[in-house]
Amino acid sequence: MDDSRPGTPPHVTPAVAAVGSGSTALLTDRYELTMLQAALADGTAHRRCVFEVFTRRLPAGRRYGVLAGTGRVLEQLASFRFGTPELDWLADERVVDDATLEFLAGYRFGGSVVGYAEGEVFFPQSPVWVVEGTFAEAVLLETLVLSVLNYDSAIASAASRMTSAAVDRPCLEMGARRAHEDAAVAAARAAAVAGFAATSNLEAGRRYGLRTIGTAAHAFTLLHDDEEAAFASQVRSQGPGTTLLVDTYDVHRGVECALAAAGTGLGAVRLDSGDLGSLAQEVRAQLDAAGAHGTQIVVTSDLDEYAIASLAAAPVDSYGVGTSLVTGSGAPTCGMVYKLVAREGASGELEPVAKASRSKVSVGGRKAAARRLGPDGRAVEEVLVVGPDEAVAGWTAARSAGGDPSLRPLHVPLVVEGEVQPGLTAAAGVRAATERHHASRDELPRGARRLSADEAAVPTVELRLG
Amino acid sequence: MDDSRPGTPPHVTPAVAAVGSGSTALLTDRYELTMLQAALADGTAHRRCVFEVFTRRLPAGRRYGVLAGTGRVLEQLASFRFGTPELDWLADERVVDDATLEFLAGYRFGGSVVGYAEGEVFFPQSPVWVVEGTFAEAVLLETLVLSVLNYDSAIASAASRMTSAAVDRPCLEMGARRAHEDAAVAAARAAAVAGFAATSNLEAGRRYGLRTIGTAAHAFTLLHDDEEAAFASQVRSQGPGTTLLVDTYDVHRGVECALAAAGTGLGAVRLDSGDLGSLAQEVRAQLDAAGAHGTQIVVTSDLDEYAIASLAAAPVDSYGVGTSLVTGSGAPTCGMVYKLVAREGASGELEPVAKASRSKVSVGGRKAAARRLGPDGRAVEEVLVVGPDEAVAGWTAARSAGGDPSLRPLHVPLVVEGEVQPGLTAAAGVRAATERHHASRDELPRGARRLSADEAAVPTVELRLG
Numbered sequence: 001m002d003d004s005r006p007g008t009p010p011h012v013t014p015a016v017a018a019v020g021s022g023s024t025a026l027l028t029d030r031y032e033l034t035m036l037q038a039a040l041a042d043g044t045a046h047r048r049c050v051f052e053v054f055t056r057r058l059p060a061g062r063r064y065g066v067l068a069g070t071g072r073v074l075e076q077l078a079s080f081r082f083g084t085p086e087l088d089w090l091a092d093e094r095v096v097d098d099a100t101l102e103f104l105a106g107y108r109f110g111g112s113v114v115g116y117a118e119g120e121v122f123f124p125q126s127p128v129w130v131v132e133g134t135f136a137e138a139v140l141l142e143t144l145v146l147s148v149l150n151y152d153s154a155i156a157s158a159a160s161r162m163t164s165a166a167v168d169r170p171c172l173e174m175g176a177r178r179a180h181e182d183a184a185v186a187a188a189r190a191a192a193v194a195g196f197a198a199t200s201n202l203e204a205g206r207r208y209g210l211r212t213i214g215t216a217a218h219a220f221t222l223l224h225d226d227e228e229a230a231f232a233s234q235v236r237s238q239g240p241g242t243t244l245l246v247d248t249y250d251v252h253r254g255v256e257c258a259l260a261a262a263g264t265g266l267g268a269v270r271l272d273s274g275d276l277g278s279l280a281q282e283v284r285a286q287l288d289a290a291g292a293h294g295t296q297i298v299v300t301s302d303l304d305e306y307a308i309a310s311l312a313a314a315p316v317d318s319y320g321v322g323t324s325l326v327t328g329s330g331a332p333t334c335g336m337v338y339k340l341v342a343r344e345g346a347s348g349e350l351e352p353v354a355k356a357s358r359s360k361v362s363v364g365g366r367k368a369a370a371r372r373l374g375p376d377g378r379a380v381e382e383v384l385v386v387g388p389d390e391a392v393a394g395w396t397a398a399r400s401a402g403g404d405p406s407l408r409p410l411h412v413p414l415v416v417e418g419e420v421q422p423g424l425t426a427a428a429g430v431r432a433a434t435e436r437h438h439a440s441r442d443e444l445p446r447g448a449r450r451l452s453a454d455e456a457a458v459p460t461v462e463l464r465l466g
Numbered sequence: 467m468d469d470s471r472p473g474t475p476p477h478v479t480p481a482v483a484a485v486g487s488g489s490t491a492l493l494t495d496r497y498e499l500t501m502l503q504a505a506l507a508d509g510t511a512h513r514r515c516v517f518e519v520f521t522r523r524l525p526a527g528r529r530y531g532v533l534a535g536t537g538r539v540l541e542q543l544a545s546f547r548f549g550t551p552e553l554d555w556l557a558d559e560r561v562v563d564d565a566t567l568e569f570l571a572g573y574r575f576g577g578s579v580v581g582y583a584e585g586e587v588f589f590p591q592s593p594v595w596v597v598e599g600t601f602a603e604a605v606l607l608e609t610l611v612l613s614v615l616n617y618d619s620a621i622a623s624a625a626s627r628m629t630s631a632a633v634d635r636p637c638l639e640m641g642a643r644r645a646h647e648d649a650a651v652a653a654a655r656a657a658a659v660a661g662f663a664a665t666s667n668l669e670a671g672r673r674y675g676l677r678t679i680g681t682a683a684h685a686f687t688l689l690h691d692d693e694e695a696a697f698a699s700q701v702r703s704q705g706p707g708t709t710l711l712v713d714t715y716d717v718h719r720g721v722e723c724a725l726a727a728a729g730t731g732l733g734a735v736r737l738d739s740g741d742l743g744s745l746a747q748e749v750r751a752q753l754d755a756a757g758a759h760g761t762q763i764v765v766t767s768d769l770d771e772y773a774i775a776s777l778a779a780a781p782v783d784s785y786g787v788g789t790s791l792v793t794g795s796g797a798p799t800c801g802m803v804y805k806l807v808a809r810e811g812a813s814g815e816l817e818p819v820a821k822a823s824r825s826k827v828s829v830g831g832r833k834a835a836a837r838r839l840g841p842d843g844r845a846v847e848e849v850l851v852v853g854p855d856e857a858v859a860g861w862t863a864a865r866s867a868g869g870d871p872s873l874r875p876l877h878v879p880l881v882v883e884g885e886v887q888p889g890l891t892a893a894a895g896v897r898a899a900t901e902r903h904h905a906s907r908d909e910l911p912r913g914a915r916r917l918s919a920d921e922a923a924v925p926t927v928e929l930r931l932g
Contacts, residue, residue, distance in 0.1 A: 019565030026669040027647040029640070031680030035670070038682070040701035044689050051685070076647075089672045097703075135689050142683075146643035147650055177612035178799040181493045181542075183646035184613055202499070203492040206555045216504070217608075219517070219806040222819040223510050223601050237504035237563075251823050327798040333644040333789060340685040353688040356715050363644070 023083050024076045025104075028143045030095060036136055045103075045136040048350060050342040050366045053115070053129035053149060058332035059157075061453025064444060066160045066437060067128050068190040069152030070118035071429030073145055080144065082107055082125045085431035103136065110418040111137050114411040116369070118429065119156075119193050119437030121444065123382045124138060125460045127367045128336070128409065135343065142338040143325040144302070150336050152190040154328035159194035160441060161305040161329065162321055164449040170197035170318040171308070172213055173204075174300060176324030187326040193433040196325075197318075209427030218272075221248040231261035241267035243298055251279060255286050259295075268296035268317065276301065277314040280451045304329050305451055342366050342389065350389050363462075365389070369410040371443070371458075378445050379458050383407065387465030395465060468622035468832035479533070480861065489571075490542045491552050494609045494754055496561060502602055503566040511569075511602040514816060516808040516832045519581075519595035519615060521588070525623075527919025530910060532626045532903060533594050534656040535618025536584035537895030539611055540886045546610065548573055569602065576884040577603050580877040581894040582835070585622075585659050585903030587910065589848045593833045596877065601809065616802050617649060619654040620794035624906060625660035627795065628787055630915040631775040636663035636784040638679055639670075640766060641792030653792040656914045659899040662791075663784075675893030686736075687714040707733035709764055717745060721752050725761075734762035734783065742767065743780040750781035770795050771917055808832050808855065816855050821904070829928075831855070834862045835876040837909070837924075844911050845924050849873065853931030 039045035057064055082090070082104040090096055090104070122128050129145065131138050139374035157327020163171050173191040175182035181290040188196075188204030205212035216234055231244055240262040246254030246269045258269055269287070271279050276299045289296045299311065300320035310321050324330075341364050345351040352364030368385035385395050399409040413421050425431060441449070448457035501596045524531055548556070548570040556570070577599020588594050595611065597604050629637050639657040642650035654662075654670030664677040673679035682700055690696035697710055706728040712720030713734045724735055735753070737745055753761045765777065774785050780803035790796075807830050811817040818830030834851035840856035851861050857907055865875040879887050889898060907915070914923035 024647070026672055027642070027650070029642055029666040029680050030535075030668055030671075030678045031666065031682055034680060035682050035686045038687070038699045039689065040665055041703050042690075042695075042699040043701070047478055047689060049689065086672075090668075092911050093671065093678070095668070096677065125638075135685075139685060142685075143642050144647055147645060147647035150644050150650070151646040176493070176495055176609050177804075178616055178618040178801075179613060180646060180649035180652055181490070181610055181613035182648035183617070184493070200497065201497040202494050202496055202556075202561070205496075206560065212559070212561065213498045214495050214499055214500060216501050218821045219601075219605060219608075220501045220504070222821065223505060223513060223515065223809055224508075229508075233504045233508040233510070237507050238500060305468060323799060323801075332793040332798040335644075335789075340688045343689055346691055355684050355688065438857045465723055 015089060022079055023081055023086055024079045024144060025082045025086050032140050032142055032208040033096050035139060037096045038133055040100055040103055046134050047344040049135045051131040051138050051249055051338050052127045052341045053145065053336050053338050054125055054127050055334050055336045057124050058456055062327055063448050063454055063457040064123060064462050065153060066156035066194055067116045067118060067120050067122050067153050068156035069148040070115065070194045070414065071425045072152060072186060073148045074414060075425045076225060077420060088303060108418060109137050111143060112417055113415040115414050116410050116413050117436045117464045119433035120410060121438065121440045123456045123460050125384060126371050129330050130366060148337055150334045152186050153334045154331055155187045155190035155326065156194040158329035159191040159196055159325055161451060162308055163195035165305045165309040165451060166319055171322045172197060172318055173199040173325060173362055174320045175322035176201045178230060179326035189430055192244060192430055193437055194206040215243045216245050218245065218248045227254060227257045231257055235262045240265045243268040245272060247271055247273050252280050252286060255283055259290050259292060264290060264292040266292055266295045268298050270298040270300060270451060272300045277311055280314040280316050311358045366392055367394050370407045371410060373406050373408060379443050380460050382460040383463050384460060385463045385465060391465035474601060488545060489547055489552055490545045490548050490610060496609055498606050499562050501605060503562045505601055506566055506569055512600050513810040515601045515604050515806055517604050517804050518595040518807045519611065519804050520591055520593050520800050521800050521802045523590050525923055529914050529920055529923040530587040530589060531619060531800060532622035532660055533582045533586050533588050533619050534584060535614040535620035535661045536581060537891045538618060538652060538878065539614045540880060541891045542610060543575060543886060574601050574605045574884060575607060578879040578883055581880050582876050583902045585899035585906060586876060587927050588716045589908045589922045589924060591850060592848055593835050594598060596832060612802055612804050618652055619800045620797055621656035621792065622654045622660040624664055624795035625657040625791055626681060627771040627917060628774055629661035631771045631917060632785055638784055638786045639665040639791060640786045641788035642667045644789040645792035657791055658896055659903055674896045681709045682711050684711065684714045693720060693723045697723055701728045706731045709734040709736050711736045711738060713737055713739050718752060721749055724777045725756050725758055730756060730758040732758055732761045734764050736764040736766060738766045743777055745884050746780040746782050775917055832858055834858050836873045837876060839874060840874050845909050847924050848926040849929050849930060850926060851929045857931035
């Protein structure tokens with residue numbers, strides 16, 4: 001073990017340590033370690049393996065999914081280390097034997113990962129991540145990879161439907177209170193990938209360079225002796241460009257009061273209850289009659305993609321979305337799995353493998369993937385390239401050298417021999433993913449962005465080589 | 467600012483810092499800080515306030531909710547500090563002005579909290595937390611308190627239905643891969659509160675002293691040249707008491723193979739696909755025929771409370787639950803809100819306040835709460851005690867001195883003038899919460915544990931004093 005391993009810094013109090021010791025290595029199912037122990041003992045731990053991350057189906061009625069979380073996995077790879085606190089605990093609990101502890105102490109992921117670019121859309125069977133390494137190094141990552149990709153992709157997939165429904169109006173992420181406190185930060189990030197314009201979450205702002213928004217809750221109005229006092233105070237503090245929440249008592253009285261406090265230069269009013277469509281029309285008329293033509297209307301209150309779509313004709317300027325965003329709007333997780341699809345056999349050759357029992361059948365072998373585009377540049381098919389390993393590798397090499405413009409390869413390098421590739425993490429990673437999502441969604445066939453339940457927007461087909 | 471404030475330790479690399487800087491203070495919606503700034507400027511920030519956490523309704527068809535997360539909020543209170551990294555970021559982003567930054571630098575929650583004991587069941591309007599302090603100190607906690615209580619309670623509420631359905635058979639938490647990686651740890655903890663016997667999540671085991679479980683996945687079988695080799699290796703490594711996953715190829719062949727590897731002393735077999743009920747019967751017969759009467763059957767594969775109930779007559783020994791647990795089985799968040807219900811007025815007296823617009827009406831004023839028990843000791847009503855503040859305080863004092871055994875008071879002290887009360891956090895807190903949940907659920911009226919959709923198990927009524 002070297003000195004660079006993370007651990008609980010000595011000055012951190014126990015309460016702080018409970019939040020996170022810095023190591024992500026124990027965010028892992030126990031069986032990954034027990035499998036490792038047996039495989040180290042019998043020698044198979046060193047077999048070269050290919051694991052694939054994919055989902056068997058989209059949530060009912062959804063037409064596409066959105067891959068998100070890539071940058072977050074890659075950020076956490078560096079801290080996926082078994083330091084003294086982790087090793088001591090595993091030893092005390094007799095989770096694994098001494099030989100395994102020794103292996104874990106030196107553990108670094110030295111393998112490679114290719115995957116869909118973060119923000120890319122995906123379909124059933126799309127091999128969104130392909131992890132290659134020894135069994136030992138690749139199996140340990142299963143739980144963390146799935147946790148991150150499943151949650152973040154669920155949020156981005158819902159968020160994309162919301163930004164689609166909102167067309168050009170900004171969507172604002174406000175769901176922190178309805179998600180686990182750290183999941184909330186990830187949700188804000190995933191929402192940004194899918195086109196959300198800003199978040200209420202300060203930590204997400206700090207960590208990923210997102211724009212943060214927020215002015216006041218009902219409590220601020222109730223704290224004051226009356227609405228006049230509350231609005232006057234907020235305008236003094238935040239300037240007339242602020243957003244005043246006008247529905248604590250009576251909305252129309254609230255709007256009057258807001259204009260009295262801020263003048264016709266008031267930035268926005270927020271409506272957080274009631275029949276938002278008709279209320280927005282009434283408030284717009286009231287604002288316009290007062291000459292506050294530039295004052296915007298922000299609506300919040302249990303919005304989802306359907307509510308957003310239903311407000312398309314209402315004079316609404318932006319949508320604040322909370323609960324339904326951070327819970328994936330009915331699909332709070334993706335069903336992504338991390339499956340062994342090929343491994344070195346006794347001969348030293350890579351051999352395809354697949355579970356073959358009554359359900360949950362998988363297609364073995366390493367795959368490449370591409371999106372076939374029609375003459376109008378729109379997606380027609382999700383193409384899984386399967387066949388002998390060298391043939392698939394050859395296909396990939398040929399594609400990356402250029403070639404058929406109607407077949408867009410989907411795998412990009414994420415980790416090369418343990419090295420996370422540049423530009424994928426932190427704020428830069430989020431910006432790149434947002435761009436990718438935008439381009440990828442624009443490429444979907446017409447109709448793919450309809451909210452109504454339907455099949456996947458394009459079929460997933462196999463292109464079998466050699 | 468003093469030296470004890472947390473911050474990013476200098477030796478932590480950026481990737482580790484992204485996991486968490488130790489401070490929980492920015493897990494907060496921006497508007498809490500902008501409200502604070504305006505209230506500091508106008509003097510209302512120092513008004514004494516009472517905030518209440520409650521939910522307006524249970525998820526459709528649910529008969530009770532389970533409060534969880536209390537210990538996690540209290541653990542994070544100590545690190546809810548604005549250290550240099552947080553203050554610098556807020557200053558750089560101009561989130562708040564200098565006076566507010568100065569206030570934040572010295573921020574410690576010095577108020578008091580009473581609440582339902584963790585693990586207690588709750589109903590619509592139950593005041594599960596009552597936070598008292600100045601506006602400034604109490605409003606800052608809103609987002610974190612709601613994030614934790616909403617997520618953890620959603621999981622515990624679903625978990626309680628599962629352990630109810632499983633009756634005496636153990637439920638095992640295995641959902642890490644289908645939840646955000648930190649939410650997964652909280653989910654394992656919440657499941658334990660609601661009676662789950664163990665978790666696959668190592669970090670949850672470490673942090674909360676939970677029993678961890680897990681042996682092998684399909685990948686382990688596929689890694690080997692054949693099932694025989696895989697099972698032999700696992701038994702060598704883990705002993706014959708291990709659990710062998712028998713459905714990678716053919717289940718009956720798998721069971722034969724498992725018995726050949728481990729003998730009739732095999733601990734358990736796991737079934738992860740197919741028609742689990744009939745499969746369990748066939749496998750039980752096969753095991754018994756071979757003399758492996760003590761070998762247990764563990765079932766996994768997208769179980770929820772209904773699937774568990776449907777397996778009641780099958781020879782199943784324990785249930786592994788993943789996705790539906792960590793996503794709240796259809797209700798991935800509680801709708802808990804954090805509402806100002808009373809505040810010091812201009813006169814210096816505490817005055818009830820409530821939002822009064824078209825929907826989302828709240829009952830103002832500080833409340834006490836009790837559960838009314840019938841002659842058989844079972845719950846009859848959830849009683850909200852409302853009225854003038856002194857009267858409610860007097861009622862609480864009288865109850866805590868003993869009195870009417872048919873009215874069980876529900877509020878216990880959680881934080882007293884900034885001091886977290888003992889026994890509520892870490893492993894001890896989880897154990898106490900598990901006991902409380904058990905006792906509280908046993909007290910529900912007969913029929914309250916039915917899975918079928920129905921109203922709340924008891925009505926919530928008001929007892930108005932004075």
